[in-house]
Amino acid sequence: MRMDDTQAVYLVCLTNEGGLPLFTRSKGQSKALAFAEQGMLYGVQMFAQNHDVGLQSTTTEEAKVVWKVFHNSVTLVLIVPDDGCSDVHLNTLLDHIFHTMVMFIGLDTLENIKNVERLRRDLKVCFGVIDFLLVNSEFFGGLCEAVDVLACPENATLQEPLEAFINSADSTFGCLHCNGRLVTATDKWWSLTGQEMTLLAAFINTLPTGTSSDVPIYLPHASPKVPHRLLSISLLPGVIVSVLCLDTPTLADAQATLVEPSWRAYVESLRACQKASLAGQHIPKSLSVDSGILGFLLVNTNQHKCLSSCRLPIQEGSAADRRPLTHSRRRQVLNAFYRNTVGTLFPVCHSPQRTDPSGDTSSTFSHTVKETYMHAKDHKCYAIYSNPYQLFVVCSVAVPNYALRSISVDLLNTLSKDKVFHDRRKSS
């Protein structure tokens, strides 16, 4: 298949029985896929199915096509530019997309498709989150199946009002997000899978600024058939408290009577948080980070959370300042480095564990890979796997090779020892 646009991504969703198109999404400038092309994509897969062959993926000169059938009822096809990365990340993305559909309309409706026309209409609610997942953003949660968090000094302070608020709403599931990143959450919230936390964070991030909402949500793994209500209230623009509940409280009650008593005294902390998330460093200013480090991604595979920044400041006059990397380039590099490393050298950590391991290449080594690095014309990368942490670092080319390891180890120590990325669950 020829790709007009090298960045284009296409997603096609069809019924497995009969191949009726349910929806398509695309990213990039190219025009949407023609009906005949969608039919062809389905035809290939149907041919394989009729011969008892599971079709997983294929590569063309420029693109990679991945098929995945969910619950024998929905087929998702993803077409992306081929960059040689392992299939596992594409399968993860498809898994997220299917579970986004579960999250909004429930597993029952998807397993037994009765009325295709109605299903098409119902699925329109998923577009916001699906489009968000298809775009290569500064959020890494979708990629590493761990929720993006914000580390700021206020994290601990805000735990108390959160607990009070969630209690007053007669619930135990609740959390506080700041511009798409999790700031603090209740123990129960942390007991959700990485995928659930990531998809919920993505949804909350797609809500219009300053709004409050009351949305029926099927937790993709904890409760795929019974909906709960997710109340999300903007305390400040971008700062959103969310609670999962049943019939009570109503949105109007929560807005009118529950918010003030719990949060009024903490406005300044919330503001500090809001400011920290907008600055884009996502770690406290007090932490010292080597000036050669331009960006990093730290994943805690136990708790399914990740901390990342592609906007670390460049010190004026430092070596890194001579050939600076733009923020979006750092993000690209970090993203590609992660996808090249995890699934080939480092193990993949699915949350929840997937029964269908397609794309998870078993390690070709007899030993566990602990560290790896990569050099390019305009950057250097270093990765460390120290269970439960996986750290990926983008450095300036000015950093000498022999220093890569030590500054990365230092960063890992700083971030994992500091209380900002600590386990805030009481149980552990």
Add this chain to the structure above:
Amino acid sequence: MASDQYYDLSGSQFDSSWFKTAAGKEYFSSIVRKGKRRIYGLLERPSLPPHLIPELISYKVFLSGKAGVGKTSTVAKLVGLPVPTTHSETPGIVTYVVYWPVKLLHSDKVLLFRLQFWDAGENAIRKFEHILPACKSGADAILNLFSFTDRLSFEDLQSQMSRSSQSGEHVIRMVVGTKYDLYSNSEITTRELQNFQEQWKVPILKIKNSGKPAGNELLYSVDSMQEVHDVATVMHSLLEYIWIQKKISSGELRPEDLITRTDIDGKNEGELSDELEASYV
């Protein structure tokens, strides 16, 4: 009450050009920042200098209409958020808040309105039974939306109006026609609109929510009130209508004192269409 007679009261109580004056700008400068209206979280409200603190009046307004007519886009336009470029169904209830100061025409009194819009996806309403009651409970007004490019949405609206009049609901109601910029493709005639208005005696506002043509950013930086100007007519009609209807039902105002009646036989047709044009955004 509101549904017994339709009075054309627009422009009789609120000073519609006050926001362009220096005094008005003093108020508006607190809700506008860098040419865009400020968005407030639930813990915030506009901060005005102490000598300007006006009376705060809160209304809850529910938007109703067929899926895809532009409920979410209309709210986004009115509260000053970016209008979504692709259609996506609203998955449940989303509420928006906008503040808007208004000066009364016959006194120096300034009122600060806090308008909370309740927007709910049509499919969600059908699928989950708790959503519609939550939206309607305590609502001060209902905006019924139809799209000029979707005839079905207009027919839906008519059947909805007759259903609600049969059930004897007394609620302040306004009708908003969206996608007015595609008027050349309109599937609804002016005559039909007039008949509709005469039959149900509700004001009809017209709105276009499409994004600005490129290059207008410059305009915003020169005239920081541009965005306010864009929605001022609709906001005024909306707020004034609700405010007057509330006053009438509480007995504080008597409609006879205020206006000339819009006759059902269409005597005021000329004025009527003027009013409709004026609400074009």
